[in-house]
Amino acid sequence: MLANFNFRIIFEYLPLFLNGLKFTFLISLVALALALVTGIIACACRISGLKFLKYPVIAYIEVIRSTPLLVQIYFLYFGLPTLGIRVPEIQTGIIALMLNSGAYIAEIIRAGISSVDQGQIEAGQSSGLNYFQRMRFIILPQALGVTVPPLLGQAIVLVKDTALLSLISVMELTRSGQTMTSERFMPSEAFLTVAFFYMCIYFCLKALADWSQKKLIFREAY
Amino acid sequence: MMAFYFSRLVEIFPFFLKGLWMTTKVAFLSLIICTLIGFILGMIRSGNNRILKWIIGTYVAFARGTPFVVQIFIVFFIFPEWGLQLEAFPAALLAMAIMGSAFICEIVASGINAIPKGQWESASSSGLTKLQQLRLVILPQSMKVIVPPLVGQYVLLIKDTSVVSVIGVMELTRVGWVTVVRIPEGLMVFALVGILYFSISYPLILLSNYLEQRMAL
Amino acid sequence: MIEFKGVNKWFGKLHVLNQIDLKISKGEVLVICGPSGSGKSTLIRCINKLEPIQSGEIIVNEKSVHDPSANLTKIREEIGFIFQQFHLYPHMTALQNIMLAPVNVKKISKAKAEKIARQKLERVGLDEKADAYPGQLSGGQQQRVAIARGLAMSPEIMLFDEPTSALDPEMIGEVLDVMVSLASEGITMCVVTHEMGFAKKVADRVLFMDEGKIIETGTPTDFFDNPKTDRAADFISKILTH
Numbered sequence: 043m044l045a046n047f048n049f050r051i052i053f054e055y056l057p058l059f060l061n062g063l064k065f066t067f068l069i070s071l072v073a074l075a076l077a078l079v080t081g082i083i084a085c086a087c088r089i090s091g092l093k094f095l096k097y098p099v100i101a102y103i104e105v106i107r108s109t110p111l112l113v114q115i116y117f118l119y120f121g122l123p124t125l126g127i128r129v130p131e132i133q134t135g136i137i138a139l140m141l142n143s144g145a146y147i148a149e150i151i152r153a154g155i156s157s158v159d160q161g162q163i164e165a166g167q168s169s170g171l172n173y174f175q176r177m178r179f180i181i182l183p184q185a186l187g188v189t190v191p192p193l194l195g196q197a198i199v200l201v202k203d204t205a206l207l208s209l210i211s212v213m214e215l216t217r218s219g220q221t222m223t224s225e226r227f228m229p230s231e232a233f234l235t236v237a238f239f240y241m242c243i244y245f246c247l248k249a250l251a252d253w254s255q256k257k258l259i260f261r262e263a264y
Numbered sequence: 265m266m267a268f269y270f271s272r273l274v275e276i277f278p279f280f281l282k283g284l285w286m287t288t289k290v291a292f293l294s295l296i297i298c299t300l301i302g303f304i305l306g307m308i309r310s311g312n313n314r315i316l317k318w319i320i321g322t323y324v325a326f327a328r329g330t331p332f333v334v335q336i337f338i339v340f341f342i343f344p345e346w347g348l349q350l351e352a353f354p355a356a357l358l359a360m361a362i363m364g365s366a367f368i369c370e371i372v373a374s375g376i377n378a379i380p381k382g383q384w385e386s387a388s389s390s391g392l393t394k395l396q397q398l399r400l401v402i403l404p405q406s407m408k409v410i411v412p413p414l415v416g417q418y419v420l421l422i423k424d425t426s427v428v429s430v431i432g433v434m435e436l437t438r439v440g441w442v443t444v445v446r447i448p449e450g451l452m453v454f455a456l457v458g459i460l461y462f463s464i465s466y467p468l469i470l471l472s473n474y475l476e477q478r479m480a481l
Numbered sequence: 482m483i484e485f486k487g488v489n490k491w492f493g494k495l496h497v498l499n500q501i502d503l504k505i506s507k508g509e510v511l512v513i514c515g516p517s518g519s520g521k522s523t524l525i526r527c528i529n530k531l532e533p534i535q536s537g538e539i540i541v542n543e544k545s546v547h548d549p550s551a552n553l554t555k556i557r558e559e560i561g562f563i564f565q566q567f568h569l570y571p572h573m574t575a576l577q578n579i580m581l582a583p584v585n586v587k588k589i590s591k592a593k594a595e596k597i598a599r600q601k602l603e604r605v606g607l608d609e610k611a612d613a614y615p616g617q618l619s620g621g622q623q624q625r626v627a628i629a630r631g632l633a634m635s636p637e638i639m640l641f642d643e644p645t646s647a648l649d650p651e652m653i654g655e656v657l658d659v660m661v662s663l664a665s666e667g668i669t670m671c672v673v674t675h676e677m678g679f680a681k682k683v684a685d686r687v688l689f690m691d692e693g694k695i696i697e698t699g700t701p702t703d704f705f706d707n708p709k710t711d712r713a714a715d716f717i718s719k720i721l722t723h
Contacts, residue, residue, distance in 0.1 A: 107419075108465035109458040110426035112437055117458065120450025161568040164531055165627075168562035169582035169634060170554045179581055183572050205331030209430060216334055229341035237330045237338065244329030
């Protein structure tokens with residue numbers, strides 16, 4: 043099986059793969075940054091206690107979590123034109139990823155904030171610190187350590203999610219594999235190479251996540 | 265115009281239900297297969313055989329490090345080159361099985377490893393074999409730790425069935441995809457698809473939340 | 482200085498504070514004791530509104546604490562609270578822990594706050610631990626830093642919620658010593674504790690609570706040697722036998 047593996051073909055198509063890889067990186071980075079902003083805003087609304095902010099955000103999060111990402115992508119890809127909004131596929135894809143990961147990030151941040159011991163908050167209250175001061179000095183610094191590892195986990199998920207954009211013709215890494223397969227009909231060389239690249243990204247991100255897990259956690263000492 | 269499309273949607277609603285039924289079939293069969301294989305792999309993974317643990321570890325890394333759509337392509341397009349030619353539905357099940365078992369394996373292994381060593385020690389002191397210790401003492405206790413994330417994983421797997429649409433399985437997402445060509449109302453079509461997915465996922469999510477709370481007590 | 486007028490509090494169906502009337506004068510050292518669940522911790526937690534009340538009034542320095550229009554920040558500036566579990570901020574050094582509130586609530590300059598912080602650390606005998614993190618300190622040391630943190634705001638009132646209950650026995654003494662020296666300085670102190678030796682030494686008054694009510698009050702000698710109620714006598718005999 044492996045004796046027939048044609049490495050030369052892979053080198054011939056390397057520019058295509060690298061171009062796809064570049065787009066995968068770019069899309070992942072932009073979508074992740076936007077998703078972080080979305081997640082922070084959504085989380086702030088969620089914990090605000092104001093009903094008109096809280097309930098729409100909860101609905102948004104539950105809808106995202108209960109429906110497949112591919113359906114969300116198709117919803118935007120096929121739906122936006124019917125509203126007269128013409129957006130290039132790559133941007134449609136980024137918006138879908140932003141909304142999807144944003145919901146999960148909102149929940150990750152919320153979990154991080156609730157993980158800070160209630161006693162800390164009471165100590166802050168007792169010295170007269172107001173809500174924003176408690177957030178800034180006591181809660182957020184400690185929540186950070188608990189939040190970063192799952193955020194990196196979500197980053198890994200997001201990179202894999204970008205592969206679905208190949209189905210709406212975005213020229214990222216998976217689509218490079220599809221293109222090579224349709225041109226040369228050598229699916230083994232095409233998709234195993236693609237899989238290899240994804241594994242590299244995965245191992246880098248995973249190493250980062252494991253490292254951050256060790257470094258960033260503060261615990262109350264008794 | 266919209267009213268016209270809406271009435272057409274109502275007409276072909278049964279088509280969507282058939283798609284939902286196919287999604288349920290794929291999901292149900294996959295979940296059973298993945299759970300069985302996942303548990304067996306998880307038990308080996310938390311054991312002492314270094315070689316087996318490493319092999320399973322590599323397999324899990326592959327399943328978790330590559331996008332599911334790429335794995336589906338590998339099963340559907342590359343396996344035939346190696347001698348295994350499958351039709352769309354069985355190929356979908358195989359791809360789901362490979363991916364889902366890896367995730368469930370990790371959940372089960374963490375659950376088993378969460379049980380304190382003392383339990384193993386007291387079980388072995390009463391003369392039970394390793395397998396008996398696992399089956400009678402450790403596994404029942406680890407179920408408390410395993411079940412909530414397991415249910416959460418089931419929700420993820422149900423959503424992942426949408427990706428098998430790319431190899432032509434006529435499940436719910438593909439129904440939406442072929443419909444939108446003839447009824448170009450993307451919002452309505454995929455809103456309907458979304459609602460149908462929601463109706464099977466959301467109850468499971470509520471169950472998972474409930475189980476997590478129960479476990480934390 | 483602190484006054485409870487007809488205060489009632491429920492946790493669901495549980496009546497944790499039952500018609501509490503109490504007056505604490507300026508500079509008084511009050512010890513509150515009683516069995517678990519008697520409501521003693523809840524009582525002092527209501528003084529700085531860590532817990533809300535359902536009826537009655539609590540007045541601190543002529544301000545009504547539970548009035549919705551009350552300036553809670555101002556009220557809390559004048560009250561220091563010491564927790565059983567210390568609750569030092571683990572991501573800050575001892576010095577930073579103590580400086581946080583003076584800088585951000587009283588708006589004192591960082592330089593001045595640092596001076597005050599070092600002073601208070603010296604006061605509790607831990608000036609060399611200024612740059613240590615809570616994780617590097619023993620329980621007794623952490624609690625003393627917590628006391629310094631409370632003192633840094635120059636409060637007129639200090640509340641202690643079982644300050645030594647979470648400590649290993651050999652560290653209780655160092656914390657009680659600090660508290661004894663505070664008592665002689667004229668700060669109003671309310672201490673929930675089981676440490677009867679401390680009560681006998683410095684308390685002006687002892688309060689005994691059970692099931693949400695104040696059962697008996699008196700000077701330490703009156704209370705320990707001649708308890709008026711059976712329940713108080715029972716409690717005293719139980720804690721003194723070990």
